Amino acid sequence: MSKEDGWSVEVFSMLQNMEVQQVAYVPDAGHARLIELCEADSRMRAVPLTSEEEGVALLAGAWLGGERGVLLMQSSGVGNCINMLAMIQECRIPFLTLVTMRGEWGEFNPWQVPMGQATNGLLHNIGVIVHRPDTAERLVEVVNAAAHLAFDAGRAVAVLISQQIIGFKDWHK
Amino acid sequence: MTPQNEIILDRRASVARILADRGDALLITGLGSTTWDAAAVGDHPNNFYLWGAMGGAAVLGLGVALAQPQRRVLVITGDGEMLMGLGGLATIAVQRPGNLSIVVIDNESYGETGMQKTHTHHGVDLAGCAAAAGFPVSRTIYSRDELEDIVSLLYAATGPVFAVVKVAATAAPTVLPSRDGPYLKDRFRSAVLGDRATG
Numbered sequence: 001m002s003k004e005d006g007w008s009v010e011v012f013s014m015l016q017n018m019e020v021q022q023v024a025y026v027p028d029a030g031h032a033r034l035i036e037l038c039e040a041d042s043r044m045r046a047v048p049l050t051s052e053e054e055g056v057a058l059l060a061g062a063w064l065g066g067e068r069g070v071l072l073m074q075s076s077g078v079g080n081c082i083n084m085l086a087m088i089q090e091c092r093i094p095f096l097t098l099v100t101m102r103g104e105w106g107e108f109n110p111w112q113v114p115m116g117q118a119t120n121g122l123l124h125n126i127g128v129i130v131h132r133p134d135t136a137e138r139l140v141e142v143v144n145a146a147a148h149l150a151f152d153a154g155r156a157v158a159v160l161i162s163q164q165i166i167g168f169k170d171w172h173k
Numbered sequence: 174m175t176p177q178n179e180i181i182l183d184r185r186a187s188v189a190r191i192l193a194d195r196g197d198a199l200l201i202t203g204l205g206s207t208t209w210d211a212a213a214v215g216d217h218p219n220n221f222y223l224w225g226a227m228g229g230a231a232v233l234g235l236g237v238a239l240a241q242p243q244r245r246v247l248v249i250t251g252d253g254e255m256l257m258g259l260g261g262l263a264t265i266a267v268q269r270p271g272n273l274s275i276v277v278i279d280n281e282s283y284g285e286t287g288m289q290k291t292h293t294h295h296g297v298d299l300a301g302c303a304a305a306a307g308f309p310v311s312r313t314i315y316s317r318d319e320l321e322d323i324v325s326l327l328y329a330a331t332g333p334v335f336a337v338v339k340v341a342a343t344a345a346p347t348v349l350p351s352r353d354g355p356y357l358k359d360r361f362r363s364a365v366l367g368d369r370a371t372g
């Protein structure tokens with residue numbers, strides 16, 4: 001099992017246990033396996049988006065209609081979400097997002113760096129609680145805690161998944 | 174018959190006509206004027222009004238529609254609001270929710286901010302965008318007769334349904350519903366989910 005397979009399978013079964021039903025995403029390589037797993041599950045609805053902010057609106061609607069959701073995106077997508085997240089904050093809608101980070105650990109593409117470096121601060125400023133697991137071993141535990149904080153305590157929570165954990169893209173291969 | 178493309182419909186009267194047949198449909202309104210239009214018809218626990226989140230109304234409706242496949246979900250929003258979320262039409266068309274209907278009250282302007290012209294004034298065809306994205310029903314409405322025809326489709330056709338209602342660019346009196354987000358959210362969830370809302 002590859003590194004990505006390991007955490008993706010565990011996070012997937014955790015999302016199943018938490019009864020997450022709408023999985024919104026703009027793809028990132030780091031989420032590829034998790035997206036496949038969600039697409040293959042008949043109890044989940046995977047919703048590909050044209051832009052990440054749609055995911056925020058979609059999940060607000062999901063909650064209004066009685067379903068839980070999660071938004072999968074890469075750090076650059078966080079910049080597309082900010083105004084929509086103001087609604088999440090103002091209406092106190094439970095919200096969970098798993099963000100694969102670019103622009104920090106071993107980054108090759110300089111255009112990823114500004115948004116990657118700003119991600120944590122932007123989320124914090126718009127009222128999203130940020131969790132950052134420091135090892136792959138703790139990732140699933142952290143996502144589980146984030147899901148409880150989101151759906152039980154009614155909070156907006158982001159889990160930032162570092163390239164230290166999921167491996168970074170080697171452009172020299 | 175009125176000449177093609179002459180704008181005669183009134184926004185308040187059009188929204189009132191559409192909502193007269195709502196039954197147990199769930200309603201999402203876009204920020205600004207369409208929220209006042211719905212409030213002018215009468216507040217309702219099945220209404221969720223947006224006071225912000227510009228560009229999000231249609232896709233928020235998609236989230237509700239997927240979660241409540243047995244209920245009809247109606248989104249009524251403005252042309253400016255819809256233009257900001259145009260990509261959402263593609264996302265909705267891909268999901269193809271049979272129970273979702275979107276109405277754009279198109280005054281060809283940003284009413285709330287001083288009546289500046291929107292892209293629809295310059296010929297951008299929102300119904301064409303929805304049709305091109307894959308909406309099975311997509312219409313532009315100019316007359317009362319066309320409005321009558323679309324109302325039944327909004328609540329009964331297999332969607333997603335898209336309707337642009339061309340209305341005169343006149344300001345209607347502001348009618349303010351609650352702007353308390355947590356209250357509006359909890360009220361809507363209680364109306365839809367009953368006891369499950371707090372579970």
Ligand SMILES: Cc1ncc(C[n+]2csc(CCOP(=O)(O)OP(=O)(O)O)c2C)c(N)n1
Binds near residue numbers: 083225284286
């Ligand atoms: C992201 C964002 N940009 C701009 C605004 C300012 N704004 C508020 S309402 C509005 C116009 C909405 O126009 P439309 O949807 O056509 O509604 P109308 O009042 O014309 O019915 C704008 C631009 C805003 N609230 N949010």
Ligand SMILES: [Mg+2]
Binds near residue numbers: 252253278280281291
């Ligand atoms: Mg307008």
